Amino acid sequence: MALTKDQLLKPLAELRGRSVVVTCMSVTRPWGRYSSSDLDFASADSAMGHTADLALGIALARPERKVICLNGDGSMLMTLGTLATVIGAGAANLVLFVVQNDTYEITGNQEIPAAGRIDFALLARGAGFRRVYDFKDPDLYKTTLPEVLSGEGPVFVAVRVEKGEEGPISRSAKEQSPYLRVSLAQSAHDLRKALTPPRFPTL
């Protein structure tokens, strides 16, 4: 059993409020169909495997705000050590999802190492995460999501999703999602502006 990307993202978009949402790889484009918030950030055209640590930095800088990271399973494997870094840093406002389809979907669904055998929830527990969820059932995910997003973290959420057919992501006018129609630099600077408004409003 596994969720579709829509079953994963739609309830999340409804509940995220003013949380920062950082996406990567195969959920980047689908998330843009549900959200066009100034607090969305696509870790696309960026550094492979470094979405979770980037999100951790945002979370540490803005402890008053929830930061939701939608990481890929292949991406998480590239920097598994980040699980320990998150725990060491103690980011209580970080919710780290690993979207597990067992493949590198963007490049044609090649299997990740240990596909079908790796247990991300167990890895997270081993790293020291105390709040860990592992979802395969869409209904259970939807009913539990409010609990996942509330309370103190860091929270780790493994979600099994169906394989898809998302192709390579570009940052260009060809993309539908507003957050993919600007450069990575522009997107980073825009998010900083959204997170750090001027202390005194201008007339």
Added chain:
Amino acid sequence: MVSAKSVLEELKACGVMHVIGLADNASAALVSLLAGDDSVRYIAVTREGEAFALASGLWIGGKTSVVVAQNTGFLESGDSLRGTAQRMRIPLVCLITYRGCKEMRRQKAVAGPRPWTVEEFSRADLDSAAIVTEPTLEAWNLPFDYLETDADLPRIAQAFSRAARESRPVVLLVTENMT
């Protein structure tokens, strides 16, 4: 040699609230100082590549940080630095400790201006991490300067100014162990 206490004071004066890195012999004194400091937080990473992404996230969230890494870890983390701080145009100062610098400079002075040989890359008394550090910084278009003694401490503020002015990462090479 540069004093860790003076480096920390300079970093504080530049508004640094987080130091992110992985300790080595050259930065150990600074990391020890940070353990007892309430105003600047040290965030340990498991691999240096995390540090550049994490620092980029901190800047996006409005905080000034500095990355401290050994040149070996810097070389390991190339794509992270390229794909985050550099590509995002983030003003970030990186203190890169320069393992093998002293012997590399001595050998270079003896050999004169010529490319390093294959044999030199594998010599036990010559650290190949030092050989490739500056050419790598140049190839990645990263401006750099040296932090060798306490007389160089003003270069920290200069690095922050340049990083902010040009919206880019700037590197300071720490040539000896901090004391």
